[in-house]
Amino acid sequence: MPDLHTSYLGCRLKSPLVAAASPLTGKLDGIKALRDVGIGAVILPSLFEEQITHERLAEQLTAVGVRSVGKPGGLSPGEGALSDSISGHSGAPSYAYGRSAEHYLELVRAAKAVVDIPVIASMNGTTTGAWLDYAQLIEQAGADALELNIYYIAADPGISGAEVELRFLEVVRAVCDSVRIPVAIKIPPFFSAPAYTIRSLARAGAHAAVLFNRFVQPDIDLDSFQVIPTLRLSDSEELRMTLRWIAILHGKVDCELAATTGAHTTEDVLKLLLAGANVVTMASALLRYGPRHILEIERELHTWLDDHDFSSVDDLRGSLSQVHSPDPLAYERASYMKALLNYRGPSGE
Numbered sequence: 001m002p003d004l005h006t007s008y009l010g011c012r013l014k015s016p017l018v019a020a021a022s023p024l025t026g027k028l029d030g031i032k033a034l035r036d037v038g039i040g041a042v043i044l045p046s047l048f049e050e051q052i053t054h055e056r057l058a059e060q061l062t063a064v065g066v067r068s069v070g071k072p073g074g075l076s077p078g079e080g081a082l083s084d085s086i087s088g089h090s091g092a093p094s095y096a097y098g099r100s101a102e103h104y105l106e107l108v109r110a111a112k113a114v115v116d117i118p119v120i121a122s123m124n125g126t127t128t129g130a131w132l133d134y135a136q137l138i139e140q141a142g143a144d145a146l147e148l149n150i151y152y153i154a155a156d157p158g159i160s161g162a163e164v165e166l167r168f169l170e171v172v173r174a175v176c177d178s179v180r181i182p183v184a185i186k187i188p189p190f191f192s193a194p195a196y197t198i199r200s201l202a203r204a205g206a207h208a209a210v211l212f213n214r215f216v217q218p219d220i221d222l223d224s225f226q227v228i229p230t231l232r233l234s235d236s237e238e239l240r241m242t243l244r245w246i247a248i249l250h251g252k253v254d255c256e257l258a259a260t261t262g263a264h265t266t267e268d269v270l271k272l273l274l275a276g277a278n279v280v281t282m283a284s285a286l287l288r289y290g291p292r293h294i295l296e297i298e299r300e301l302h303t304w305l306d307d308h309d310f311s312s313v314d315d316l317r318g319s320l321s322q323v324h325s326p327d328p329l330a331y332e333r334a335s336y337m338k339a340l341l342n343y344r345g346p347s348g349e
């Protein structure tokens, strides 16, 4: 039987399939269900910078005798509603978006106590500041590794791309210098030179790059005249950008590569491994089909590897990355011309 073991963030995982941060991994029941179907590791939902700074502000205000605005440990009322809709109240430890940082540390401890697969905690923010102290607390709570999601929208016309990159590097350096556990950086694709940026992040101490953050895109409600954030689950079509960059970067940067966004099927997973991913993380597919989806993918992975004479995932990894591909330019501009020349209309006639 082909070996699915994979190395990621200092751990040897029994599968390259990893549960991405989502409400499913915020509940102990969800984590156990994922362990039961053979997931390689779980990434907990994020502890957000806004949450921590809000809590600290509330504490400081209380200390000087001022009544705090909003509920302690919470985000804004609108964000609280999200937490209520996804939390689940089974009595088992769970962490819903917007609950206190202490709840988060409790989930890390509880997850480590009940499952024997690696537990990767997640922090989500954009600045260097006191909120980063939580990286150490997360490490002390027992997390095997930390994913840092720098979910930053560069909306200020006065801030250049170079400044944005510097900011990313400062945050990464601050976190990597403060903990001993490996740190993965989840980043957006919007850099003018993603390869250079990712190499710089690795040099700043990142053990892995997680490609790519999927931004929640706003929409406009024509009736209420309000801007509404919409969270739609992904589909396999969204895989391609991650596929390209993992293939380009495999073997060229000094860090591991994790795929996120658009992995739903066995074919999707195989493509990302062939491109060079160390692990393939999934959120939408697990939310849509449930943890048992992993069983089917792993069964099909075994069959495919067997049929194609690969003895292990390690054997297969990167076989079609840019450095190993028979057509390396297919990952660059050349594929654009080829695609235009081959276009045959909407129904392919």
Ligand SMILES: Cc1cc2nc3c(=O)[nH]c(=O)nc-3n(C[C@H](O)[C@H](O)[C@H](O)COP(=O)(O)O)c2cc1C
Binding pocket: 020, 021, 022, 023, 044, 045, 046, 047, 122, 124, 149, 186, 212, 213, 214, 231, 232, 233, 234, 235, 260, 261, 262, 263, 281, 282, 283, 284, 285, 287
């Ligand atoms: C409901 C939901 C909640 C999520 N929460 C987080 C989070 O807390 N932190 C984070 O870094 N990513 C979060 N994500 C993003 C996922 O981890 C993942 O990167 C993204 O959904 C793309 O992967 P997918 O195509 O497999 O869904 C969330 C996604 C969904 C759908």
